[in-house]
Amino acid sequence: MNSALFASENMAIPATAPGMTQQNAKSIKYALDGECYARQGAMVAYRGDLQFEKQGQGVGKFLKRAVTGEGLALMAVRGRGEVWFAHEAANCFIIDLAPGDGLSVNGRNVLCFDPSLSYEIKVVKGAGMVGGGLFNSVFSGQGKLGVVCEGNPIVIPVSPQSPVFVDTDAVVGWSSSLQTTLHRSQSLGSMLRGGSGEAVQLRLDGEGFVVVRPSELRPEKAAGN
Numbered sequence: 001m002n003s004a005l006f007a008s009e010n011m012a013i014p015a016t017a018p019g020m021t022q023q024n025a026k027s028i029k030y031a032l033d034g035e036c037y038a039r040q041g042a043m044v045a046y047r048g049d050l051q052f053e054k055q056g057q058g059v060g061k062f063l064k065r066a067v068t069g070e071g072l073a074l075m076a077v078r079g080r081g082e083v084w085f086a087h088e089a090a091n092c093f094i095i096d097l098a099p100g101d102g103l104s105v106n107g108r109n110v111l112c113f114d115p116s117l118s119y120e121i122k123v124v125k126g127a128g129m130v131g132g133g134l135f136n137s138v139f140s141g142q143g144k145l146g147v148v149c150e151g152n153p154i155v156i157p158v159s160p161q162s163p164v165f166v167d168t169d170a171v172v173g174w175s176s177s178l179q180t181t182l183h184r185s186q187s188l189g190s191m192l193r194g195g196s197g198e199a200v201q202l203r204l205d206g207e208g209f210v211v212v213r214p215s216e217l218r219p220e221k222a223a224g225n
Contacts, residue, residue: 088148093153177208
C-alpha cells in the first residue's frame with residue numbers, strides 16, 4: 001500500500017529510552033516504565049500493559065477547581081509501554097525543568113508531566129476574582145512537562161525595566177518568580193462609552209518570560225473547563 005500517509009515522519013517507532021519525546025508538532029509520546037501524569041482524556045493511543053486512573057487532587061485543590069474552573073483534572077498512567085497524548089490538535093511543547101526552575105501554567109494548557117515534578121494550584125496574586133478567579137498550576141522540581149498551545153505561542157521576555165501586560169484569556173504561563181498585579185488600561189470615560197474590550201490585563205514584573213497564545217479563549221471552551 002503506497003501513500004504519503006506512510007511517510008517516515010508520520011510513523012511511530014519504538015522508543016529507545018523511557019520518558020517524554022515529541023512525536024510531532026501536535027502530539028507527545030511517553031515511553032513508560034512506571035508512571036506519569038496527564039490531563040484526563042488526553043490519551044489518543046497506547047501500546048503495552050498500561051492502566052489509566054483518575055487522579056485525586058485533595059480537598060483544597062478540588063474546591064479551587066470547583067469555584068474557578070481553572071483546576072487541573074489529572075489521570076495517572078501506570079505500567080510498561082508507550083502512550084501518545086494530544087489535545088484538539090493544539091501545538092505541543094516539552095519543557096525541561098531543572099532544579100530551581102518554576103513555571104506557572106494555566107491548567108487548560110497542561111498535557112502531561114513526569115512524576116518527579118511537583119505541582120500546586122495557586123491563586124494568581126493581584127488578580128483577585130476577575131473573570132471568575134485566576135488560578136494556575138505551579139510546577140517545580142526536575143523533569144519534563146508537556147504543554148499545549150492553540151496556534152504558535154509568543155514568548156515575551158520580562159525584565160525589571162520592561163514589565164509585560166497580557167490578556168488573561170490569552171496567557172499560557174510564565175516564570176513563577178515573576179510578580180503579578182492587575183492593570184487597568186482603560187479610562188473611565190472609555191468605559192462609559194462602551195469600552196475597548198481591553199479593560200484589564202495581568203501585569204508581570206521581574207526577570208523571566210511569559211507565554212501567550214495568538215487568540216483569546218473562546219467562550220464555549222471556557223465553559224467546558
